[in-house]
Amino acid sequence: MTLDSSTIQIPKRLLMGPGPSEVDPRVYKAMMQPVIGYLDPVLFQILDQLQDRLRSVFRTRNTVTLPISATGGAGMEASLYNFIEPGDSVAVLIGGLFASRIGDIAGRCGANVIRIDHSPGKAADLDHVRSVLKGKKLKILAAVHSETSTGVYQQIEPLRKIADDTGALLLIDTVSSLGGIPVEVDAWGIDICYSGSQKCLGCPPGLSPITVSDRAAQAMREKKTPAASWYLDLQLISQYWSKERKYHHTPPITMLYALNESLRLLLDEGLEVACERHRRSHLALVEGLSAMGLSMFVEDRAARAWTLNTIRIPKGVDDAKVRVYLLERFGIEIGAGIGDMRGSIWRVGLLGLTAKAECVLLLLHALESALIENGFSCNKGAGVAAAEKIYQTAAK
């Protein structure tokens, strides 16, 4: 075994893929704060503050609101493990990879999974959903707010009524929406909601904020079998994140500092202001792309997630060559299509810090250059100019 004691030099990238996203220097600095013990009284102050900030961002008063000590996928699992008993029916609206994963995990929990598939480029047709679920008794109705694999935005509010009709808890994945697109946990009646630290919240990957309504917490307590996962058992975790402070596992303390600071930055800016910044940048990007002769994968404007923009790769253009060119020439990362979408779309994240004019204009310029390099004819400067116009209109 050869031991390499060198340090690999990490280049500075501009992260405009599906996440992780750019991290503010103040968040990096927060991670330099000394690690302290999991029962240190000063840490308890931080846990309380972090929970308050999470409640503000989720727009909820839920008692059970905390970051799961792992990435978004574990938040998804916690959202299922703690509620499903083997044999329970769980319906999932599926139009992409992450919704499909909810179905897979619910299946691993022993649920009877009702997969309601819809076209990847569209939001779910709610009439169809209603008809499929008519007369059914569900434990959970699950959907993804902003599907990171397709860039589709799903309206959540109408799902509450469908959940009520089936007796279901409403579970929503807000991994790539929270902090960039309005999420109203209490007002929309979401029972179980999870996200990831590394998208619009602007923190490194490693934590999955979750919030659970009182009704869902009740269902969790009434569940006959314990959650299959001890690590993700919310009843045990909650004992640590409450006045009890009962040890469960050593939380990732440095990551908690990071998330606490990134939430502070978000709330200092203002949630509404941040969401409007994301919306505006999305519109500017779409106009710019359109002026360059590119088209969006999601045709219905109302079904486009502001945070995750999917672009059809024009015929004859080499997917990988363009992405490598962007990375090597401009240091910009954009995302490839994932699963079935590989080779047919690009995914451009406007997640947190990159949802602003400088980044959008640079990307449009860089993409134009990459496309021309790859034989696609673009009207030089048209993309940047069209996007500029959107920002200028907003500034007036």
Next chain:
Amino acid sequence: MTLDSSTIQIPKRLLMGPGPSEVDPRVYKAMMQPVIGYLDPVLFQILDQLQDRLRSVFRTRNTVTLPISATGGAGMEASLYNFIEPGDSVAVLIGGLFASRIGDIAGRCGANVIRIDHSPGKAADLDHVRSVLKGKKLKILAAVHSETSTGVYQQIEPLRKIADDTGALLLIDTVSSLGGIPVEVDAWGIDICYSGSQKCLGCPPGLSPITVSDRAAQAMREKKTPAASWYLDLQLISQYWSKERKYHHTPPITMLYALNESLRLLLDEGLEVACERHRRSHLALVEGLSAMGLSMFVEDRAARAWTLNTIRIPKGVDDAKVRVYLLERFGIEIGAGIGDMRGSIWRVGLLGLTAKAECVLLLLHALESALIENGFSCNKGAGVAAAEKIYQTAAK
């Protein structure tokens, strides 16, 4: 909801509890490196380097060697989920909380759990274990190398024969030993071994290194049902941590930088040198405590973990008052007893950076002061002098 936008000042502590442990400034600095994408070619170099370093620390050539994206408890779960089919028999040697947790989680996986209890202050009696397991067919035989709740060291090598006799995979928890007490995964024939980032490895909490023998990897592949947890499904995770680089979840990239750097520091020092440093500090601490009139919870010297030192709280001394005094007056954190041991022992971690003379001597001085403050009569300076002698002998 009131929003508090203040930043809580985090005091500098000297972490001499059961973990998290002290973090080297170079590790904090590594976390300031910019986050990059999970498919960035530069990240792949780091993943390869990190895996090589983990193999060196585990002393193994196992292909499946990687950090689980969560803390030690998740490593424990991954070690069970990926191997157990409902109905499998799993035997666990139990003398403390963490071994007991292995039994609990194996139960949640649907295993038939054979709990072989032994006294918390002693290592397991292997003759007794042999007689309990005689003629039994097991899927897994599990034990904890250094039991963080009791400070008991369990010799691992003889367990291989018992595992062989029962057809079992040998699963070892090295959370508070790896990097401080020799661990020989290949030489001892351990099949499944996990640890935590925040003990002797000197990294913040958040990752759980794991290694799996080829034989165990084969068992994992032959398992009929998928692991109950998708997040901890090692077959899926391995596809990302291999040449395939298939996306599974966004790893906690900043934490990977931290672990990679902390492993570099450990390997640069030399594993043997680091373990000897832990052993020497343990001996100095024990001599010092003895000179102060205190006694160790683990009576048999050979059964004491060098990294986790448990001290009997003398009669009439208030557990909490002493710990609070140490924290407030000296900024030193030591650990309370956990579970049944609460109020009867203190846990002093010599994990990574604090396993050295300056820290041991300071702790002995501070503890002497705390005890005198609490009405326990100590011969002033005796503890420090006795410990000094051990270090001086070593220096000759």
